[in-house]
Amino acid sequence: MKFQTTKDNLLNELLFINRSLVSKPTIQVLNGVLMEANKLLDIYATDLETSIKTTLEVDVIKEGKILAPIKLLTSILKTFPEAKIEVELLSEKNQLKIACQNAVFIINTYSIEDFPQFPEVRKGNQVSIDSKRLKNLISKSIKSVSTDENRPVLTGVLIEISNNIITMVSTDSYRLSLAKDEIDYSNSLLKAIIPSRVLDSILKTDLQSELVEINIDENQISFNIFQANNKAQNLLIISRLISGKFPEYKQLIPSSFKHTIILDRDRFLEVIRRVSSISQDNIPIKLEATRGKVNVSMSIKGVGSSSENLDVEYGGEGIEIAFNPDFLLDGVSMMDDKQIVLNIEESLRPALIKQNQKENLLYLLMPVRIS
Amino acid sequence: MDNNNSRDIGGKSNNINSPLTILSWPKAILHVDGDAFFTSCEQALNPSLKGKPIVTGEERGIAACVSYEAKKLGIKRGMRIGEIRKFFPEVKILPSDYETYSLFSLRMFDILRSFSPVVEEYSIDEGFVDITGLRRPYHSSYKDIGIKIKEKIKNELGITVSIGISITKVLSKIASRLRKPDGLTVIPGREIHIYLRKLPISEVWGIGPNTTSYLEKLGITKALEFAKKDEKFIKKHLSKPFFEIWQELNGISIYPVKVESKDSYKSISKAKTFSPPTNDEHFLFGELSKNLEDACLKARKYKLVTSKIIVFLRTQDFRDEAVMLKLTRPSSYPIEILPMAKEGFYLLYKKDRQYRQTGVVLCELVSQDNLQLTLFENPPRIEKSTKLYNAIDKLSRRFGKHIIMHGCSFSSELCIKDGGHQSSAPYRVDNLLIGENKRQKIGIPMLYIK
Numbered sequence: 092m093k094f095q096t097t098k099d100n101l102l103n104e105l106l107f108i109n110r111s112l113v114s115k116p117t118i119q120v121l122n123g124v125l126m127e128a129n130k131l132l133d134i135y136a137t138d139l140e141t142s143i144k145t146t147l148e149v150d151v152i153k154e155g156k157i158l159a160p161i162k163l164l165t166s167i168l169k170t171f172p173e174a175k176i177e178v179e180l181l182s183e184k185n186q187l188k189i190a191c192q193n194a195v196f197i198i199n200t201y202s203i204e205d206f207p208q209f210p211e212v213r214k215g216n217q218v219s220i221d222s223k224r225l226k227n228l229i230s231k232s233i234k235s236v237s238t239d240e241n242r243p244v245l246t247g248v249l250i251e252i253s254n255n256i257i258t259m260v261s262t263d264s265y266r267l268s269l270a271k272d273e274i275d276y277s278n279s280l281l282k283a284i285i286p287s288r289v290l291d292s293i294l295k296t297d298l299q300s301e302l303v304e305i306n307i308d309e310n311q312i313s314f315n316i317f318q319a320n321n322k323a324q325n326l327l328i329i330s331r332l333i334s335g336k337f338p339e340y341k342q343l344i345p346s347s348f349k350h351t352i353i354l355d356r357d358r359f360l361e362v363i364r365r366v367s368s369i370s371q372d373n374i375p376i377k378l379e380a381t382r383g384k385v386n387v388s389m390s391i392k393g394v395g396s397s398s399e400n401l402d403v404e405y406g407g408e409g410i411e412i413a414f415n416p417d418f419l420l421d422g423v424s425m426m427d428d429k430q431i432v433l434n435i436e437e438s439l440r441p442a443l444i445k446q447n448q449k450e451n452l453l454y455l456l457m458p459v460r461i462s
Numbered sequence: 463m464d465n466n467n468s469r470d471i472g473g474k475s476n477n478i479n480s481p482l483t484i485l486s487w488p489k490a491i492l493h494v495d496g497d498a499f500f501t502s503c504e505q506a507l508n509p510s511l512k513g514k515p516i517v518t519g520e521e522r523g524i525a526a527c528v529s530y531e532a533k534k535l536g537i538k539r540g541m542r543i544g545e546i547r548k549f550f551p552e553v554k555i556l557p558s559d560y561e562t563y564s565l566f567s568l569r570m571f572d573i574l575r576s577f578s579p580v581v582e583e584y585s586i587d588e589g590f591v592d593i594t595g596l597r598r599p600y601h602s603s604y605k606d607i608g609i610k611i612k613e614k615i616k617n618e619l620g621i622t623v624s625i626g627i628s629i630t631k632v633l634s635k636i637a638s639r640l641r642k643p644d645g646l647t648v649i650p651g652r653e654i655h656i657y658l659r660k661l662p663i664s665e666v667w668g669i670g671p672n673t674t675s676y677l678e679k680l681g682i683t684k685a686l687e688f689a690k691k692d693e694k695f696i697k698k699h700l701s702k703p704f705f706e707i708w709q710e711l712n713g714i715s716i717y718p719v720k721v722e723s724k725d726s727y728k729s730i731s732k733a734k735t736f737s738p739p740t741n742d743e744h745f746l747f748g749e750l751s752k753n754l755e756d757a758c759l760k761a762r763k764y765k766l767v768t769s770k771i772i773v774f775l776r777t778q779d780f781r782d783e784a785v786m787l788k789l790t791r792p793s794s795y796p797i798e799i800l801p802m803a804k805e806g807f808y809l810l811y812k813k814d815r816q817y818r819q820t821g822v823v824l825c826e827l828v829s830q831d832n833l834q835l836t837l838f839e840n841p842p843r844i845e846k847s848t849k850l851y852n853a854i855d856k857l858s859r860r861f862g863k864h865i866i867m868h869g870c871s872f873s874s875e876l877c878i879k880d881g882g883h884q885s886s887a888p889y890r891v892d893n894l895l896i897g898e899n900k901r902q903k904i905g906i907p908m909l910y911i912k
Contacts (some may be wrong), residue, residue: 205663241788264790343837375832416835421521457835 092155092180094128096147098191101167101176104134104145105161111328113138124164126178127156135209136161141289142210144327155180158201159187161364167196178425200318211225212306212313218252222301222316228259229290230347231270234421236287237263244335247284250307252276259288261342265338266418267455268425269317283307284337288316289330296326311407343457344443348434351449353404356431360423362387366397367416373412375459379404380435389416412438413459422454479655482689483713483900485629486650489596490604491632491719493626494574494611495586499526504556504567506620511554523818527558529773530643563587566619573614577607582719590631592719600854605648608663612646628654631717632710637686653807657682658686670705673700685711701875727764731772732757733821739778739814746775746873747807750820751796752864754803757800757824758794759863762855767792767833768824771799773806776819783810791836792828795847798867804870835882 108124116138125135136142157180168176170257171191174279179188181197191198194403229248231452237245239387242264251258260267293314304315313329366387367376371394379386390396412435422444423431430447446456496502500518515535519526519848521614525541532553537546561726566585574581580592593607601606608625615623622644635648649657664674666685680699682688686752689711696708706716706747733751740746749903751771761768769792774784785806793799835841857865863869 170469264838265834267837309833338838373829373832413832439835439845441837457837460835461831461832 092125092157093153093178094132095175095177096132096149096150098171098173098176099166100149101178102165104147105165105168105429107292107296107438108134108136108143108145109165110295111143111289112136118145120158120201120207122160122162123158123201123206125158125203128154132419135206137207137209139207140286140331142329144329144349146210146325154160155182156203156327157185158203159188160201163198167198172306178279188359210309210311210313212315212327212329213308213311214306215373216278216281216307218257218281218305220272220274220303220305222296222298222425224272226294228270228272228296229294231425232259232261232268233287233290233294234261234425234454235263235266236261239263241448244284244337247286247333247337248290249283249337249340250283250285250312252281252307253279253377254352254409255351260337260385261341261413262338262340262455266422266459267453268419268422269340269453269455271451274382283306283312284333284335285312286330286333289328295330296328297380300341320324326355337447338390343441343452345436345441348436348443349407350380350407352435353432354401354431354435355381355387356423356426356429358401359431362399362401362424363416363420366399367420369394370416371448372410374416375461376416376419377413377461379409379411380407381409382406401450408440412442413461414442414456418456422433422456426452444455481652481867482654482658483651485713486603486652487594487629488651489629489715489770490592490596490627490630491634491715492591492604492608492611493631493638494570494589494591494615495624495626495638495642496570496625497620497622498527498529499509499587500558500563501529501532501567501739502560502621503563505529506566507562514554515552516554516556517543517552518556518558519543521737522735523646525741551690559868566621569619570615570621570623573618576614577611580719580721581719584639590719590835593627596765605646608646608648612644615830629713630710630715632667632707633713634655636661636665650859654689654711655686658689659684661685663688665709666707668703673704676793697796704714719845727761727827728765729823729825729827730757730766730768731761731821733774733776733825735776735817735819737818739818741813743811743813744873746811746817746820747804748871750775750803750807750822750853751868751871751872753799753820754799754822755796756829756863756869758796758799759855759858761794761824761827762830762851763831766824766827767794767828767830768799769793770825771803771806772825773803773810774821774823774824775807775810775817776821778816778818780818784811786825791839792830792833794824794830795851797850802869806881 096360099379100389105124121138127133128151130151132147132151134145134147167189172195174190174191176191181188187198187199187200232248239245245263249260252274254379255273255275255277258269260269298316302317306313311329312325313333318325337399363376369389369391371391371419374389374391377388383402383405385401385405386398387401388396388398426444426446428446432445432447434443438458439460441455441457444456446452478748501516504518505878513531515532516529517525517527517537520543523543524535525539525543526545528537528539530738534552535553537550538555543555546555563586571581571589574589574591578591578593578596582590584590596607597603601694606628608627611623612623615621623639624642624645626634626640626647628634628637628649630859633649633654637649640647661684663669663677663682663685664671677688682772688708709716734749734753738747769789771789772784772786775784776782787802787806789799789802854866
């Protein structure tokens with residue numbers, strides 16, 4: 092195997108793989124990245140949960156394949172100037188030679204036979220979505236994902252596709268975020284819990300407006316991302332799904348609320364940030380709504396207090412509720428519209444943040460009990 | 463670090479005759495340790511037991527406290543009551559009467575406080591007193607102050623204590639152990655080295671068996687060898703707590719005498735031993751549930767909630783089996799925790815084993831204020847529980863704990879009535895004064911009247 096390309100072309104792909112996979116796999120061979128040169132260069136890597144295949148355009152001089160340690164490869168490439176590099180398999184000792192200008196590195200490689208078989212894309216339930224919209228859905232819905240490994244289903248994002256609507260939901264049991272969009276799909280309901288890690292790596296891709304093909308089956312999901320201008324250069328991410336039952340989120344969201352407050356999103360964000368600037372661990376931010384006004388305040392024993400009034404559209408009776416300030420910020424900043432709605436039932440019941448006219452983004456937040 | 467007199471300490475001289483410090487009394491800390499406290503209390507109340515070998519802890523099945531007379535026979539703390547009965551029939555075995563012991567303890571600390579306001583209640587029978595600067599008001603030496611304290615305790619309570627006086631807490635604790643019972647040892651700064659010379663390092667407060675064997679590998683077996691090492695050596699080989707002990711041994715007071723009583727906990731544990739051992743699952747779970755109710759009562763008193771609990775069972779042959787359980791939401795209400803505790807209990811419980819103790823530990827305690835609620839809980843039900851336990855707490859404060867209890871705790875009470883599981887109660891419990899009831903008693907120990 093022998094090919095030539097620019098340093099950045101190869102390095103960027105390797106860095107993306109590095110970020111997306113578990114950094115210290117238990118099996119040594121998983122530290123390796125499989126490079127196969129035909130007409131193009133295919134790069135394969137896996138941590139057994141997530142598998143990535145990316146295809147690059149390079150100048151292939153000789154076909155062949157090799158399994159090389161990815162960490163070593165990236166640290167070598169990082170030291171190179173932005174220039175042409177040449178990668179070659181020295182077949183007698185199964186070593187990899189990387190050259191850039193006058194520098195030459197020769198590194199040992201792993202045996203290709205040990206590399207696990209790359210999962211197949213099983214084309215069954217397939218939908219297509221524009222990558223920008225997918226990224227938007229992910230960035231909104233991933234906000235409430237849990238890090239508590241004791242409840243694995245909550246560490247993932249639920250995806251539901253039916254009736255031309257795609258819905259993505261996450262909850263850490265304190266809050267729930269939901270994002271919806273239109274999609275071209277009218278078959279029976281598709282449902283899966285996707286590990287947040289793989290969604291995170293899709294967010295980190297620098298793709299702009301490409302077509303993403305999503306395939307879902309019983310235990311895996313694949314994202315096949317095609318470059319808009321270049322069909323050859325594509326990225327395939329396959330992940331296993333989280334098994335288990337996701338909470339019935341629809342039952343958690345109340346259908347009606349006693350109090351409805353309409354606020355200016357940016358002003359509200361600004362006030363929350365300012366008032367909670369004195370914040371310490373575990374100190375809630377308090378909202379007191381009266382006619383036409385919300386008072387946002389925080390008070391910390393032995394430190395001090397802060398308070399600010401905000402003009403809002405509200406005609407109901409006085410109500411008081413307290414939230415974790417970080418959770419509240421997450422919810423308000425998740426909304427796109429300038430005007431947002433805060434729905435409150437009572438002080439110890441969940442509150443809902445949504446956009447004024449649309450129901451495509453919802454953020455359900457449980458309050459903090461204050462004495 | 464508080465090293466106000468910035469002296470060079472340790473390592474200066476390997477000569478075992480050179481003092482560790484030249485200052486005699488930069489500080490004066492007195493350590494009081496009750497002599498066989500529980501049995502001494504029993505003997506003080508019932509003079510006919512004086513001079514006789516007695517042991518307390520009948521209800522636990524193991525000796526909780528052994529009087530000096532019984533120690534002479536070779537009985538040690540932790541020995542099984544059955545064995546003592548068998549091999550030492552002359553020994554009088556009593557059930558523990560913690561109520562009386564804590565009254566004695568209260569009085570003892572009151573006496574200490576009459577000398578100096580800076581008193582730390584380290585345990586029921588052990589305390590530290592900062593007596594720095596009291597020589598002038600009392601017109602006496604530190605040693606004479608120690609004698610006065612001893613006499614006052616002996617005259618007023620009828621028990622003896624051993625006292626150590628030195629310039630740091632660690633040294634005063636070493637001093638009080640040197641002469642026991644009824645002893646008094648004074649170690650002024652310039653005599654520290656004399657007392658440490660022969661003292662095994664394992665006898666120093668805070669140095670356990672692991673550190674002892676580690677230090678042995680470094681060639682240190684005596685406290686003086688440890689104290690004489692230089693700062694560099696200590697910091698290289700040991701962690702901060704041991705550096706502090708090393709400073710204390712060198713006469714630099716690091717540990718202050720802490721006056722305030724405890725007002726916050728990281729964890730709360732409640733366990734109870736019963737005798738004879740049993741495998742009756744209803745009784746065992748009843749005991750466990752009672753422990754849980756106790757622990758939750760304490761948590762609520764300090765306005766804390768737990769999100770992780772440990773349930774454990776101790777078998778007849780003193781093996782502990784435990785399981786840790788995570789709650790879906792932080793709580794201090796047994797009604798919410800009991801179902802999980804039950805699951806945990808049945809993970810541990812084996813029909814063919816005999817158990818002698820059950821217990822629970824509430825871990826990861828956090829303040830109940832500003833508690834983040836979860837979407838999956840039911841606020842009206844929680845408000846109901848809150849009201850319920852507010853009422854229970856009110857009743858417990860008035861009539862004593864367990865005046866109202868969960869049904870599953872009651873099964874342990876039923877077993878007591880069936881007889882067999884609980885042994886005899888302390889004298890004070892069975893013999894009430896006129897006007898007293900089981901929960902409301904006059905706060906004085908009652909003398910045996912014959």
